Amino acid sequence: MFVAIGTYWKLGDDPEPYRSRLKVFMDNRIAISPLYRGYYSTAAEVIADLIAAQGNEKAFETLFKIKVPDGVPSTAIDVAKRFVVNEFITMRLAFGGFKSFGARNFNGYFGGTNDPSDRPYRGIDEGA
Numbered sequence: 247m248f249v250a251i252g253t254y255w256k257l258g259d260d261p262e263p264y265r266s267r268l269k270v271f272m273d274n275r276i277a278i279s280p281l282y283r284g285y286y287s288t289a290a291e292v293i294a295d296l297i298a299a300q301g302n303e304k305a306f307e308t309l310f311k312i313k314v315p316d317g318v319p320s321t322a323i324d325v326a327k328r329f330v331v332n333e334f335i336t337m338r339l340a341f342g343g344f345k346s347f348g349a350r351n352f353n354g355y356f357g358g359t360n361d362p363s364d365r366p367y368r369g370i371d372e373g374a
Contacts, residue, residue: 247293247331250306251338264341271337282329289330292322310335 248261275282296305309331319325
């Protein structure tokens, strides 16, 4: 799905460097809320079903365009869209995809994983 997001929005960046950040994000989500393990499984099943029924390109177009009503999601596709697809789209843009839209000053942008050895900034433990 992460690759399909870039293709659909024509981001033009290479998603491979984001793989470790996405893995850390998913692991953290599951650690904070174990329900996310089920959300990710549901999303994988929804994607597989949509690809089988519609083909790869149309399946992701459906996922990206569908609107989920407010309230508790009532279908598997609603769960996938709200808890996985929307978050992955946001993540892909936050990881640097926004640069493809011509943004220059990236206010508020910072990169890096939650790994203290890979911080793109000086941490509080390193002094002022």
